[in-house]
Amino acid sequence: MAEFQNGCSRLNDIVKGDYAAVYRLLLLVGICVTLCLSPLNTYALSSKPDDDQEKMMPFLEQLYRDRNNLLIHQEPKKIEKYYTLSEAGGHHAYQMEVKRAKYIVAWVEKRGLRLVAAKPSIRIVRYKANGDEAVISLVQSAQISYSYKSLSVPPQSFGIGTRHALILKRTGDGWTVKKEWYLDPLEENPDLIPDSPSGFPHPSPAPDATAAEGRYNRERAVAYANKYAGLAWGAGNNHRYNRKYKDYTSLGGDCTNFASQVLGDKEEGGGLPMTGLWGYRGGGSQAWVQTDAFQRFLLYSGYGRMIAKGTFDEITRPGDKHPHGAVAKLQPGDLIGYELKGDTDHFSIVVGQDANGYPLVNSHTADRYRVPFDLGWDRTTKYILIHVRG
16 A cells, blocks of 8 residues: 555554554655645635746746656656656656656556546645755545446546645746655555456446434435545545544544544534534544444444455455455445554445446545545555444
């Protein structure tokens, strides 16, 4: 999994004494400091840019356009000019983009898809010039569209939001990237992407998000997940998180905090009653913000029921118990946990299906809107499919 995509279990790891995870958390916090990460609630501010920022924008806009075009045209040579390749930081930043493109293109191929567009929108959050260098933090909202190779369905789109810190170096009349860090780089090993079972996604009746089920309001839960999906293209609320809740991104990840909000916010979300173990009272309880504690609470409290747990192949393969694969049993408002090496590392919220029945999810850390549920994961991942009962 991408080094920073799944920060959501880091609080668990610290408690367990996982010092490698502590190191990763410190690195994540360092990036957040570099980005000057105040909560995402403030990211939608629109302050008037100064002259230096105005002059910088054409370079940055072209940089991100061409990087996204790399996903479509697969021509890495075309982005070399944007990087200080003679320095380690610039070379690493370039290689990261090449790896990201290779992974996404390989995933698309494995799923029988074709990328048709990748459109970025960027906004500078902070800018500081120092002689021939400029330090910039910015956010990107990318719309990625795909079609099915063997089906006549309209192109489908999903959104990913990323936070970036860059050091730019002046070169003559222009700039190059000397260093860059960002959350959710998707630089996985494309050789570890599992194949799709024959016929996946298997046709099945579209689950009904409006179905009443006790105390849990699925329709509102999905609406909340879409409204507060942060920086991701397609999200509402002007790309802000809900101001009522603390942003845990710089404290190890916000994915479980977000999942808890979707289930438990009584004004806009699913409305499940908070308990002594699971709740938000000026801050989230352990079961509210930590992946493992959240999972235990759901399953032992009766708020959730495990549909299945297994690798991509295991949850998508048809069987006697699940004729369309266990993943087809998920309804909008249900949850998917992602387990790596025995540790639940991330949670996302099921928000629906694409036109061919592919389950789609929203999440924080990274910010995602209607993204195919397995993008960014590999064959070592175990998926924990949880039906929320209320």
